[in-house]
Each structure stands twice: as C-alpha cells, then as structure tokens.
Amino acid sequence: MNTHRGDIAGFRLAGRTWISELGTWSSAVSAEGRPVSALRFDSRLIARPGARDRVVGAVVADRRLIQGGLAGLVPVADLIGAQDEVWLLTADPVSPTVTDLLAEAPGAPRPDAGSAATVLAETAQTLLAVHSAGLAHGALHPGAVVIAPGGTALLAERGLVDALHGRPPAPERDVASWASLARGLAATWAASSPRAADLFERTAAIASTRGLAAARDALLTGRDLLPPGFPSRDRLVETVHWWTTRETSPPAGPSVPAQAAPARVDEGEIVTLLHVPEATRAPETGGGRTEDVVMRFGPGVPTETTAERIWRAGRDQQPTVLPGERLRTVRPPAVRRRRTVLSSVILALMVVAGLIAWLLRGAAAPLAVSEVEVITPKKVQGCDTTVKIRGVLTTNGEAGEIHYQWKRSDRRAPIEQTDTVAAGETSHEVSLEWTVKGEGTFKGTATLRLLSPVPEGAKIEDRASFTYKCS
Known part of the structure; x- marks a missing residue:
C-alpha cells in the first residue's frame, strides 16, 4: 500500500x-x-x-x-x-x-x-x-x-x-x-x-x-x-x-507548498480481513454452514456500494445470494443432527490430539535477564534538547515479558513499562527520551531497574548521567 x-x-x-x-x-x-x-x-x-x-x-x-x-x-x-x-x-x-x-x-x-x-x-x-x-x-x-x-x-x-x-x-x-x-x-x-x-x-x-x-x-x-x-x-x-x-493546533506554516503536493498514487487493491456478519453471507451449497466472504474495496470501486453499506452497518437482515448461486432450502432436522454428532466427534478428537501434543512438547525455559546497562550521551547537551537514553538488557535468549522502570533524577514518580522479548534474542534495547529546556547547567541521572523477571532477593539495575548546559 x-x-x-x-x-x-x-x-x-x-x-x-x-x-x-x-x-x-x-x-x-x-x-x-x-x-x-x-x-x-x-x-x-x-x-x-x-x-x-x-x-x-x-x-x-x-x-x-x-x-x-x-x-x-x-x-x-x-x-x-x-x-x-x-x-x-x-x-x-x-x-x-x-x-x-x-x-x-x-x-x-x-x-x-x-x-x-x-x-x-x-x-x-x-x-x-x-x-x-x-x-x-x-x-x-x-x-x-x-x-x-x-x-x-x-x-x-x-x-x-x-x-x-x-x-x-x-x-x-x-x-x-x-x-x-x-x-x-x-x-x-x-x-x-x-x-x-x-x-x-x-x-x-x-x-x-x-x-x-x-x-x-x-x-x-x-x-x-x-x-x-x-x-x-x-x-x-x-x-x-x-x-x-x-x-490539533495548526502548524506555523504549510509543510508542503500547494503546488508541490504529491500526485494521487494508486495504492492498489485494499482487502478487508474481517469476516462479514451472518446477515451478509451466502449459504453454502449442501449444508447449513456458511462460508466467509471477503469484501474488497479500493481504487475504481464506488466509495459506498450496497455490499459495503450492508457489511459496515449490518442493516440487511436477509441472506445475500452471490452471483451463480441460488438460495438453498434448510436441510431436514435428521440431517442436521447427523452433522452435529459428526462435528462433535471431530472436535473431541482434535482436543485430545492437541492435549497430547501439549503434554509431549516439554516445558520451555523461562525468560531470564542477567544484567542491564544504561547508555547516555558523552558530550554536553545544548539548549532546549531532547536527550535520548538507551538501556540494554542481556537475556538468556528465551521468549517472554520484561517489566521495568525508568527513574529520572528530576522526578519522584518512575516510568513503568512492559515489553515482549522474542525467542533467540540475547539482548533487548529500551529507550528513554528526556527533554531539558531553559538556561543554566543541569546534570541528569537516569536509572533503569528491572522489575520482572528478577530472582528472589536480587536487584538488577544500572544508571548513567548526562550534562546539559545552556547560557
């Protein structure tokens, strides 16, 4: 797109x-x-x-x-x-x-x-x-x-x-x-x-x-x-x-002159990935189950077609029959009962198979973090700047969640965050942006502390400082 x-x-x-x-x-x-x-x-x-x-x-x-x-x-x-x-x-x-x-x-x-x-x-x-x-x-x-x-x-x-x-x-x-x-x-x-x-x-x-x-x-x-x-x-x-x-306040001036605005570009066919509600699905030949219909909208398609209006608002309560198909009558109760029993058996077998696979797969090792490191800019920061501070967490390469907090020396309240770590990565980087304005000299210290997973009784954290000077 x-x-x-x-x-x-x-x-x-x-x-x-x-x-x-x-x-x-x-x-x-x-x-x-x-x-x-x-x-x-x-x-x-x-x-x-x-x-x-x-x-x-x-x-x-x-x-x-x-x-x-x-x-x-x-x-x-x-x-x-x-x-x-x-x-x-x-x-x-x-x-x-x-x-x-x-x-x-x-x-x-x-x-x-x-x-x-x-x-x-x-x-x-x-x-x-x-x-x-x-x-x-x-x-x-x-x-x-x-x-x-x-x-x-x-x-x-x-x-x-x-x-x-x-x-x-x-x-x-x-x-x-x-x-x-x-x-x-x-x-x-x-x-x-x-x-x-x-x-x-x-x-x-x-x-x-x-x-x-x-x-x-x-x-x-x-x-x-x-x-x-x-x-x-x-x-x-x-x-x-x-x-x-x-x-939402307007910018000081236009970012692109009117005469330089880019021409409309064909963004290609857009496909909605959501299923259409029951009221707009066509009956499947030979049974009571309905097939999901994928609605397509994009360049060249009217902005408000009947299908789109039905799909978005759900106002039509009658089934829509697609071209080339005809509305089928409902199957007799006996046929529906046989299908229900067969579906139940298949579902039960799938559940049993999934349970066996889960029991045989073994337990994965939990995510562990061994250390954290905070990296700040070495050179003195100038007037009205946003300091970018990096934190690197060393892990054991397993997947999981890390919960951590940043503490700024100019604030009492910490900033807590949660990230997801993918398997196979032995380090995970986090960041903190610290905006400093005004005249004077200031030394800021950022502390990164791991909240979980942390071994009982352990404390995993690191801190680093930067210098701001504006005259």
Missing part, C-alpha cells in the same frame, strides 16, 4: 505518529470528518506464521464483546491488507492515553486522585468483562488506556500483542499490570492526596492476592478517601480538552 499521500481506505492521516509494541500509530480523520486512528502493524510481527489470522480473531472477538454491550474497548472500524502491509483502523481516536497525560507538559491541568480512581475503576470493570469471556488484554500499560473526550477510560490494543506472538490469554498478567497501574497513579496523580494514594496501594495489593473483582470493590468502598465529587470526570475532561487542543 502506498501511503505517501496520507490516505488509507478513506482515512486521512493527520500527521501525529507514535511507536508502540505493535507498530506505528497515526492520528487520522475519517471520511465523515471524525478524529480516528490508524495502526500500521510491524511488518516483521504480522509476517509470523498465523499472526494475521490470530489478529483477525482478536478483532472479531472485540466486535462481539462490543455488540454484547461492553463499552470499555476502543471500537475497530476495519482491518485491511494491501500488498505487504496490514492496517488497523479504529472508529475512535486512541489518544490521549494515560501515558500522554502523565507527561506533565507545562501549563497542562493535572488530573487528581479522583481522576485516577475513575480510570482504575473503569479499566478493572472492562478487564473483568473481558476475562469472563475467556479472553485477556495481554499487554495492559498506561499507553493502552485511552481517555475519551467525555473522560471515560477505554482499553486499546486488546489481545493484539498476544495474537502477534501466538500467546494464549493470561488474565493473571492483566491483573499484575492493573496493580502496577494503580501504584503508578498513586505516585503521580494522587501524590498530593496521601489517603487516596494509600487506597490505591492497598487495592493493588488486593488485586495481587485476591483478584481484580475484590480490588475494584475495595476501591469503590473507599470512596470516602477520595476527593469530593468522585466519580466526576471534570478534571479528566479538562485535561483531555487541553491536550487535544494542543495536539
């Missing part, structure tokens, strides 16, 4: 981009003029065997949850492929996130302890609903918690990291990540409210020992320790409005 003209299947890229574990996110505008977002998956991850199909399954599962009434997930508008690229298009923007609001930009209104409690309560409720459906988020962190314009906390990237890496759902990983989020908000947004911060610390401990439902209940029971007005979202709404206004 050629995206130089900034147009992805009707979504216009709006300029802001940021990197996630999945690939590159871009702010965008839908054909109707609404703010949305677009994710271009990392080509190496989506090319892994079965990754694309697993991503499709995760997105379809999300759609079913949302159709069932779950309002805590960022809805997906489409999942498309063109040439070697795969894009996820969301129906709502996936920014700002809690990570964005934690950045403490000059002049920004700061969310309070009540805002933190609102985020924790709503994310806990969404995770409980996801877990009850036999699913998990898989990579919960502040950058995956989106704050909507109305101050509601939504979860983005649900199940996508697990899908790319072929991992089964692990609700216990979500619980540990939620507890980490609670501790992080206790140290930041609730720093000026000691009683609320203590409540968040206690709910984090309850989540780790008694589960997420007990932690949510403890949080709501302790509302007397929160600022008056909880669960009002006024402070969150104010912060999001400030952040959105800053991000």
